[in-house]
Amino acid sequence: MNLSKTYRVGRQAIPAVHGVTLDVPDGKIVTLLGPSGCGKSTTLRCIAGLERPDDGEIFFDQRPLFSRARGIAVPPEQRNVGMVFQSYAIWPHLTVFQNVAYPLQVRRLPPRQIAERVREVLVLVGLSGLEDRPGPYLSGGQQQRVVLARALVYRPEVLLLDEPLSNLDAKVREQVREELRSLQRRLGITTLYVTHDQLEALGLSDVVAVMQAGGIVEMGSPQDLYARPAHPFTASFLGEISFISGTAASADGEMVEVLTSCGLLHSLRSERSLAGKPVVAGVRPEHVRLSRDRPRDQTNVLEGTVVSSLFEGTRVKCRVAVGDVTLLAYGDELFTLDERLYASIEPKHLMLLPHLAR
Numbered sequence: 001m002n003l004s005k006t007y008r009v010g011r012q013a014i015p016a017v018h019g020v021t022l023d024v025p026d027g028k029i030v031t032l033l034g035p036s037g038c039g040k041s042t043t044l045r046c047i048a049g050l051e052r053p054d055d056g057e058i059f060f061d062q063r064p065l066f067s068r069a070r071g072i073a074v075p076p077e078q079r080n081v082g083m084v085f086q087s088y089a090i091w092p093h094l095t096v097f098q099n100v101a102y103p104l105q106v107r108r109l110p111p112r113q114i115a116e117r118v119r120e121v122l123v124l125v126g127l128s129g130l131e132d133r134p135g136p137y138l139s140g141g142q143q144q145r146v147v148l149a150r151a152l153v154y155r156p157e158v159l160l161l162d163e164p165l166s167n168l169d170a171k172v173r174e175q176v177r178e179e180l181r182s183l184q185r186r187l188g189i190t191t192l193y194v195t196h197d198q199l200e201a202l203g204l205s206d207v208v209a210v211m212q213a214g215g216i217v218e219m220g221s222p223q224d225l226y227a228r229p230a231h232p233f234t235a236s237f238l239g240e241i242s243f244i245s246g247t248a249a250s251a252d253g254e255m256v257e258v259l260t261s262c263g264l265l266h267s268l269r270s271e272r273s274l275a276g277k278p279v280v281a282g283v284r285p286e287h288v289r290l291s292r293d294r295p296r297d298q299t300n301v302l303e304g305t306v307v308s309s310l311f312e313g314t315r316v317k318c319r320v321a322v323g324d325v326t327l328l329a330y331g332d333e334l335f336t337l338d339e340r341l342y343a344s345i346e347p348k349h350l351m352l353l354p355h356l357a358r
């Protein structure tokens with residue numbers, strides 16, 4: 001809660017995290033999503049007890065783990081968290097069994113219990129049968145599962161995962177991501193996950209917290225943040241989007257009129273009142289319909305010129321210049337360069353966001 005951390009290197013102060021407040025509900029998976037250097041790892045390391053925050057408090061349920069005001073700082077080994085680090089490593093001179101057993105040996109469990117727990121957790125991550133395999137003779141995805149097993153084997157209350165899939169290639173990453181999600185659900189283990197990959201965050205999380213420059217910009221369910229973000233940064237970080245700046249007029253019934261450089265547009269009214277304010281209207285490429293003929297009965301129709309049209313297998317990615325704005329559209333038709341066409345956007349798909357000065 002209200003966590004802050006500034007690194008000091010010599011005389012230099014590097015502010016990493018300021019005023020981060022976050023709640024990870026029991027059994028849920030919450031993701032910190034943000035660009036490189038925004039303070040994700042620092043937040044995680046503070047929770048694990050590997051960094052000492054300058055200010056704030058950290059609780060597991062009611063138990064305080066850190067409180068600057070009360071002078072509490074529980075050492076990492078007493079926090080009962082499992083952590084997978086950003087640059088993970090399995091120990092190459094040890095077998096799968098020995099790698100996973102290590103945290104239990106450190107905790108001095110009797111050998112029979114160790115054998116049993118390791119067997120259990122290897123079944124869980126789908127590695128049974130590979131106990132005696134030396135670390136280097138495993139695929140990337142298998143090594144990743146060893147690391148995960150090592151974090152799970154002592155049954156932590158909370159799992160902290162710092163970009164655990166970033167070392168894997170795209171296909172394996174997707175597979176391990178799905179496995180991780182179902183494992184987390186089955187175990188019901190409270191998890192805080194860190195990534196800069198928006199697809200990973202959207203696919204894995206119950207709640208996503210978007211971070212920028214050491215703070216949390218916005219939190220919500222993946223669906224809400226994607227479809228109804230409150231901040232332009234969230235909107236653009238979670239997926240492709242085109243922005244048109246303008247000014248919101250007052251709402252007329254269900255619709256809000258927006259005066260833009262591309263003409264008058266309409267957006268569905270939301271609970272946020274932006275009347276009279278500078279706004280950006282955002283639209284996701286899957287919601288921009290392109291056609292050669294002017295569509296009838298459409299509210300927002302823009303006339304433009306094709307800047308690019310690329311076949312990408314499952315879709316055609318098209319950029320259309322409309323006045324001083326370039327709209328990105330996904331469709332199934334290829335267009336030719338400089339072709340004149342119409343882009344239409346349903347009012348419910350035109351998001352209105354506050355125009356924030358940079």
Ligand SMILES: Nc1ncnc2c1ncn2[C@@H]1O[C@H](COP(=O)(O)OP(=O)(O)OP(=O)(O)O)[C@@H](O)[C@H]1O
Nearest residue numbers: 007009014016035036037038039040041042043196
């Ligand atoms: N040990 C350290 N000493 C000094 N500065 C640090 C240290 N670790 C991180 N920083 C700085 O703190 C800020 C936040 O770093 P952090 O590692 O938390 O970012 P991140 O969001 O995890 O980024 P990435 O996605 O690249 O892993 C950055 O400006 C970084 O340079």
Ligand SMILES: [Mg+2]
Nearest residue numbers: 040041042086
């Ligand atoms: Mg990091």
